[in-house]
Amino acid sequence: MGNVFISIKDIDVNNVIWIDARFNLQNAEEGRKLYGLEHIKGAVYWDLEKDLSDMTKDEGRHPMPEKEQLQSLFERSGLQYDTDKTIAVYDQGASPFATRAWWMLQYGGFKNAKIVKEGYTAIKEAGIAVQSGEEALTTTTLIPRWQDDLYVNRTGVKEIVDGKVKKVLLDARAEARYLGQIEPMDKVAGHIPGARNFDWEQLKADGVLTTNQKLHDVVKQDEQIVVYCGSGVTASPLFAILKEDGYSNVQLYTGSYSDWITEYAPEKGISKK
Incomplete structure (x- = not known):
């Protein structure tokens, strides 16, 4: 831990x-x-x-x-x-x-x-x-x-999406937003292409943030992970819990989905990657 x-x-x-x-x-x-x-x-x-x-x-x-x-x-x-x-x-x-x-x-x-x-x-x-x-x-x-290695910008995420860099994108938003079924905040619904999903709200238990076995099923400890959400705020609990759980290769895309869609198209549905 x-x-x-x-x-x-x-x-x-x-x-x-x-x-x-x-x-x-x-x-x-x-x-x-x-x-x-x-x-x-x-x-x-x-x-x-x-x-x-x-x-x-x-x-x-x-x-x-x-x-x-x-x-x-x-x-x-x-x-x-x-x-x-x-x-x-x-x-x-x-x-x-x-x-x-x-x-x-x-x-x-x-x-x-x-x-x-x-x-x-x-x-x-x-x-x-x-x-x-x-x-x-x-x-x-x-x-x-x-510690610049903790941060990824839009250019770095684009390299992941394009397959130039092998990392896992992990979307911390609610599943319905990830799937593109609803979008209460941003102008277009969906997720960054290729991303997996784990709703950060699942980390809440009895008024504290705590680890969740489901998270370990979504991402493995030997993977290099970039967490994001809508605006970079609710991705931070996911980053913190992953580090608490011993994941060594975790980064945060601070701009997140709201930054991605200013330049690039999203994906809807469950990612095939």
């Missing part, structure tokens, strides 16, 4: 940096509002659309930030390398927002980052101190340790 998730009981509250990643895709202001009302004491807030995406780009609905933007985020959050402090990222529980933030930390080379299994309410109920308002943060200066 991997070392991706951490339970509240295993967190040393005297040696932790908290990141609050709560968000609501239907109400973009809700997470920031909840943070202002109350958050784990000392936590910094990372907004899905203001910090973990570059919404000025035309590369899907939650485009990949530039490295300079992420470096600024890491530095103003007071992060540093080679420390024994755990970076503990939480959201409302069984959601894709802490995993998105954690993936950005992996991309930035922070090996001490963990996803808190339980959501905010459970952390508070465990007796960990909370407070309201903004935090006075100490900034740092970093030389980033980028």
Whole structure:
């Protein structure tokens, strides 16, 4: 098993940096509002659309930030390398927002980052101190340790579709969207040609994200896997669980389906590959 998730009981509250990643895709202001009302004491807030995406780009609905933007985020959050402090990222529980933030930390080379299994309410109920308002943060200066091998862009995905690179594309959306039967978000229905499907919602159990044997039936550990979804957000739980389960060759297509269809046609039905 991997070392991706951490339970509240295993967190040393005297040696932790908290990141609050709560968000609501239907109400973009809700997470920031909840943070202002109350958050784990000392936590910094990372907004899905203001910090973990570059919404000025035309590369899907939650485009990949530039490295300079992420470096600024890491530095103003007071992060540093080679420390024994755990970076503990939480959201409302069984959601894709802490995993998105954690993936950005992996991309930035922070090996001490963990996803808190339980959501905010459970952390508070465990007796960990909370407070309201903004935090006075100490900034740092970093030389980033980028892990570019975790990220795939549209060009890299096209090479897979064209058979130039042997990797498995894994679609994290609901089966009906994958099949092209419905499409509530994007202008055209279907999936990236050749992709397999595993709905990330199947990872939810009792308010936490957990492994699922069905996932192991869809992709094998010796395969090289590229996960994607609609906009790169709900693919991150799949990435995290695969890494937790010991899959070593996993990448994330941040632009995902919403980026793919800006240039290329989708496929409908069950892929023959």
